[in-house]
Structures are given as C-alpha cells and as structure tokens.
Amino acid sequence: MAAATDVSRTPAAPAPAPPPAAARPRRWSWARVRRAGLPYLLLLPAVCFELLVHVVPMLVGIWISFKQLTEFFIRNWGAAPSAGLDNYRFALNIDNAVGSALLQSFWTTLSFTLLVVALSWFIGTGAALLLQDPCRGRGLLRTYFLVPYALPAYTAAITWEFMFQRDNGLVNQVLVHELHLTSVAPFWLIGNNSFVALVVTAVWRTWPFAFLVVTAGLQNIPGELYEAAAIDGAGMWQRIRRITMPSLRPVNQVLLLVLFLWNFNDFNTPYVLFGNVAPPQANLLSLQIYDTSFENWNFGSGSAMSVLLLLFLLLVTAVYLLLTNRGRNADA
Numbered sequence: 001m002a003a004a005t006d007v008s009r010t011p012a013a014p015a016p017a018p019p020p021a022a023a024r025p026r027r028w029s030w031a032r033v034r035r036a037g038l039p040y041l042l043l044l045p046a047v048c049f050e051l052l053v054h055v056v057p058m059l060v061g062i063w064i065s066f067k068q069l070t071e072f073f074i075r076n077w078g079a080a081p082s083a084g085l086d087n088y089r090f091a092l093n094i095d096n097a098v099g100s101a102l103l104q105s106f107w108t109t110l111s112f113t114l115l116v117v118a119l120s121w122f123i124g125t126g127a128a129l130l131l132q133d134p135c136r137g138r139g140l141l142r143t144y145f146l147v148p149y150a151l152p153a154y155t156a157a158i159t160w161e162f163m164f165q166r167d168n169g170l171v172n173q174v175l176v177h178e179l180h181l182t183s184v185a186p187f188w189l190i191g192n193n194s195f196v197a198l199v200v201t202a203v204w205r206t207w208p209f210a211f212l213v214v215t216a217g218l219q220n221i222p223g224e225l226y227e228a229a230a231i232d233g234a235g236m237w238q239r240i241r242r243i244t245m246p247s248l249r250p251v252n253q254v255l256l257l258v259l260f261l262w263n264f265n266d267f268n269t270p271y272v273l274f275g276n277v278a279p280p281q282a283n284l285l286s287l288q289i290y291d292t293s294f295e296n297w298n299f300g301s302g303s304a305m306s307v308l309l310l311l312f313l314l315l316v317t318a319v320y321l322l323l324t325n326r327g328r329n330a331d332a
Contacts, residue, residue, distance in 0.1 A: 058310075064303040071297035080300070087304035098292065102305060104280065105288040112195070112284060113263045116202045120259060121252070123203070124210025129240065132218050142215070149208035157272035160201040164188035164273075189274060194282040202269050206262070210255060217251035218244070253324045260320075261313060285309055 064077070065087055073080035093099040127145055131138050148156060163170040165188075172185040188197040221244065229239045267286035270278050276295060278287050289309070293302030 061303045061306055064299055065307050067300050069299040069303075074297070074299075083300055087300045088308070090301055091304050091308060098301065101283075102285075102288055105283050105285045108195070108281070108283060109264060109285045112199060112202070112282075113260055115199050116206055116263045117256060117259045119199070119203045120207040120210045121256065123207040124212075125214050125248075127207075127211045128214040128218060129244070131215070145211055146208050148204050149206075149212065151205075153205065153268040154272055156205050157201060157269050160197070160204070161189070161273050164197050190279050192281050194274065194279040198270055198273060198282045198284075201273060202263060202266065205269070206259060210259065213251060213255045214248065217248045221247045257317065257320055260316070264313065265309075 066083055066085075067073075067077070067080040068083045068086075069077060069080040090096070091099060091102055094103050131141060166172060166185050169188070171188060175181045176183070176185050186193055188194065225243050225247075226239055229243060234242065265286060266284065267290070270282060270284050270287050271290070274282060274287075276287075277291065278284070285305070289302050289305045292305060293299050
C-alpha cells in the first residue's frame with residue numbers, strides 16, 4: 001500500500017509548451033488581409049491626389065528645363081529641341097540681363113523673406129504672450145487677430161493695394177491729413193517705397209499664423225513652472241526667458257522654417273500689388289520666373305529658374321534641420 005501511495009503522489013509530467021508564435025504557421029484569412037490593407041486603401045486617394053497635383057507637375061517642369069521650349073513649340077512640346085544645361089547656364093550667367101535680374105531678384109527675395117519672418121514671429125509671439133493669461137475679452141481678441149489669416153490672399157492684397165493708392169488711399173490719408181507726418185503724399189507702389197508696401201502687406205497676412213502656432217505651443221507649458229518661478233522671485237521677463245522661450249523652442253523651429261518657405265515662394269502678394277511687372281525694388285523671384293515664362297514665352301529658362309529655386313529651398317531646409325537637430329541633441 002505504501003508503494004502504491006508513493007506512486008500515486010509522483011507529480012505528473014508537465015505538458016509540452018506550445019510552439020512560439022514565430023514558429024506557428026501563419027494563416028492568412030480574407031478578413032486579416034482586408035484589415036491590414038485598409039489603412040493603405042484609405043491613403044490611396046491622398047497619394048494619387050498628391051502625385052497629380054505636386055509630383056507630376058514637378059517632374060514635367062524638370063523635363064521642360066532641359067528643353068528649348070518657347071512660343072514656337074507651345075503646341076507640340078515634344079518637338080522642342082534639347083537644351084541640355086544651357087537653360088541653367090543662361091540663368092546663372094550674371095553677365096547677361098536675365099542672369100543679372102535673377103540675381104537681383106534673389107537678394108530682394110531673401111531680404112524680403114528675412115524681414116517678414118522676423119517681424120511676423122516677433123508680433124505673433126508678443127501677441128500670444130500678452131493673451132496667455134486669462135482676461136476679459138481674450139477669446140474675442142484671439143478671434144480678431146486671426147482675421148487677416150482667415151481672409152483669402154487675393155482679398156487681403158487687393159485691400160492693401162487700395163490702401164496704398166497715392167491720391168485716395170487710406171495710408172496717405174492718415175500720414176498726410178491726420179498725423180501730418182509729411183506734406184507730400186508718397187508713392188507706395190513704385191520706387192523704393194514698393195519694398196516697404198510689400199513687406200507691410202506680407203507681415204499683415206503672416207503674423208496671425210505665428211500667433212496661432214505660438215498660442216498652441218503655450219498651452220503645453222505646465223502652469224506649475226510659472227508658479228514655482230514666481231515663488232522663487234522670478235519676474236515676468238525672467239519667466240519668459242527661462243521658461244517660455246526654451247519650452248517654445250521645438251515650436252519655433254518648425255514655425256520659422258514654414259514661414260521662410262512660404263514667404264520665399266510668395267507670388268500672390270507681389271502679383272496683386274504690382275501686376276505683371278513689379279518695380280525692381282520689389283521684384284521677387286516668383287515674379288521673375290513668371291515674367292520669363294509667361295511674358296517672354298521662354299518656358300525652358302523659366303523652368304530652369306524654378307528648379308534652381310527648388311534646389312535652394314531644399315538646401316536651406318536640410319541645413320536648417322541639421323543645425324536644429326544638432327542643437328537639440330547638444331541640449332539633451
């Protein structure tokens with residue numbers, strides 16, 4: 001009996017462990033295939049639309065930049081002779097009129113972009129900081145500040161074009177008749193003042209976007225940081241310098257890049273203000289490319305200028321991201 005009892009108490013052998021998931025044969029069912037392919041199916045219309053609107057025209061423009069496509073071949077693009085790199089050499093040759101005008105447009109566009117980005121960021125950040133704390137009418141002021149950004153670009157530019165008219169424009173009415181800052185009404189859409197008018201119009205349209213982005217970034221800063229700084233005796237400027245601006249660094253890095261790309265490519269504002277031919281002081285690259293392509297009917301040279309502009313913006317973006325990522329890794 002004792003032997004029988006000992007045998008009955010012997011533990012049973014453990015059950016074999018199931019094979020690992022990687023070793024199991026994977027059974028593909030129609031439901032699993034449909035579930036795995038659903039995200040790609042939902043993305044397919046957006047991808048096709050992106051190819052149709054951006055990628056295909058970009059590839060066609062690159063192809064045209066290697067052709068001598070003028071008004072003589074506008075009906076049959078394929079018959080245009082090959083130009084090789086002649087269009088690029090022609091655009092980059094500062095000894096001829098086209099290359100010299102392109103170089104001047106480049107420096108004008110760069111100056112315009114840097115001014116608009118700096119002023120838009122400064123005004124937008126200042127307005128966002130002023131409306132950071134709850135106050136009466138804050139929601140109304142935020143909505144009012146976003147009106148220039150909500151207006152269509154052409155509407156905003158046309159409005160400023162009327163305001164900059166010399167005889168009956170609102171700007172000269174205020175400067176001459178209300179504030180008496182000058183006795184002679186200046187011209188704003190020609191000469192050196194055209195650059196000022198262009199910058200003012202672009203800043204008025206752009207700073208609400210900076211205000212919106214910075215306002216969103218301020219919402220992610222914990223209020224406990226400001227409370228602790230206030231207890232330690234930090235003033236308003238110290239809190240902005242030590243807490244607000246470092247916390248907004250990732251937001252500002254993206255914001256400044258987007259503002260630079262938008263304004264460097266801006267075509268609507270100068271075209272509406274000045275028409276087909278802008279004053280040399282406000283002749284941006286976008287207008288120079290338009291004039292070469294659609295006024296002089298030299299689509300090959302215009303496409304080459306567009307490709308050069310694309311390469312420059314890609315280079316600026318790559319260098320900017322490299323520097324900002326290096327600075328972020330150094331801070332980490």
